[in-house]
Every structure is written in structure tokens, then in C-alpha cells.
Amino acid sequence: MDKNSILLYLSDYEPVKDFSLEEKGMLFDAIFEYASTGSTNNLPPVVLLAFKFFRMHIDENNKKWNEIKTKRIEAGSKGGKQKAASAKQNLANLANAKDAKQSQANLAVNVNDNVNVNDTLSLTLSHLVESANESVSESESVNEREEANKVFNPQSIKEQLLSDETWKESVCMQSTLGVSFISMLPDQLDKFIAYIVSIGEERSISNISDAKRRFTYWWQNHGRKEVQDENKQVYTVPN
Structure with missing residues (x-):
């Protein structure tokens, strides 16, 4: 198991605080054995009943942790693909800008208000940044709307x-x-x-x-x- 921690709640102590030290020791050992290996040894009935409560918390937290890990992996994969696509597009934009600069030099036309190719490139990059920010904002708005639409049943x-x-x-x-x-x-x-x-x-x-x-x-x-x-x-x- 690549998860090396477990989460316990202060409220968990109330049902077991009157256990004997021996029973608490068995419960403690069972919790860590289950969190590490997914199994546990035979336990006395009263300790087993308490352990089921802790096991439920461990299983729920492991499920949440696995879901978060999966989402992060998926997000990382999407982010890598997006970065590659953006880099490819940026190279294409730079190439187009270079071609434009060469064409302008070949024409050799004296114009009072010369348009600097670097300005064109800056405007292109600024447009790309604005488009990316708009996409992020739109995605965040969708997530907020979905969160707000959750129904309490x-x-x-x-x-x-x-x-x-x-x-x-x-x-x-x-x-x-x-x-x-x-x-x-x-x-x-x-x-x-x-x-x-x-x-x-x-x-x-x-x-x-x-x-x-x-x-x-x-x-x-x-x-x-x-x-x-x-x-x-x-x-x-x-x-």
C-alpha cells in the first residue's frame, strides 16, 4: 500500500475509553494491521465490535484518497497534453511571425507608421494568454454551478x-x-x-x-x- 497514514477522530475514543489496557492494545494493533495489510487477527467480541467502527472510517478515507489520487493523475495527464499542444501552437505562431517579418523586409516599403513584428508577436501571445484565462474561468464557473446544484435529499x-x-x-x-x-x-x-x-x-x-x-x-x-x-x-x- 502506497498510503502511509490513517485518519482517526477524537469522537472515536468515547466508545472505547473504558476498555482495559489489554483491550485497547489489541484494538490499536488491529487498526494498524488492517491499515497496513487489509487484514487482522481474531479479536474478542467486544474489541471486534469497536474495530468494525474504526475499519469503516479507514475504508471510507482510503476510498476518498484513491479518488483524489486518480483525479490528480488524470489532471496531470490532461495538463501535459495541453502543455504540449500549447508549445506546438506557440512554435507555429513564432514561425508565422518570422515569415511575416521576412515578407515585410522583402517589400521594403517606406511607411511612416511601421508595424513592428515584435508587437505582432506580443499581441498574439497576449491573445493566447487571454484565451487560456477565459477557458479556466469558464471551467471554474461550471464547477461552481455544479457544486451549487447539489441537492440535499x-x-x-x-x-x-x-x-x-x-x-x-x-x-x-x-x-x-x-x-x-x-x-x-x-x-x-x-x-x-x-x-x-x-x-x-x-x-x-x-x-x-x-x-x-x-x-x-x-x-x-x-x-x-x-x-x-x-x-x-x-x-x-x-x-
């Missing part, structure tokens, strides 16, 4: 999250509520989506990985407190 996000069994296992473990959190998850997802819409950050969630990360943050800072407040019991002293 709450129903699709909710369905994808609820169909991801590995993710559901991990959020149950993070919730500290155990298996009972499974039945609460649809309602909590609705509240999470409503929160994102209320603060106007729909466009901050452009893919399912963004949704998973934002939901984890929302639950730790908002959802968990709301559930705890709802579960508080009020005791009254009888007369």
Missing part, C-alpha cells in the same frame, strides 16, 4: 443510513444506550435532519460519509442531552 440520507448495518452497530455503541438505540434511530435521524435544515447547512452534507460524521457530532452535542432530559423523572413529595 433527507429521505435518501435516512434510508441509506438505516440500511447500513455496520454503521448502526457503531452508533449504538457510541450512544451508550446499547441495543435499545436501534429502535430510537429513525426518530433521531429525523431530528438530526431537522437540525441541519434549521441552521441552513444542507449543502455541508454532499455524501453519506458527511452525513455519518455530522450525525455523530450532533448526537454527542445535542441528541443525547435531549434524550436524557426526556427520560428524567419528576418526583413529588406526598402531603
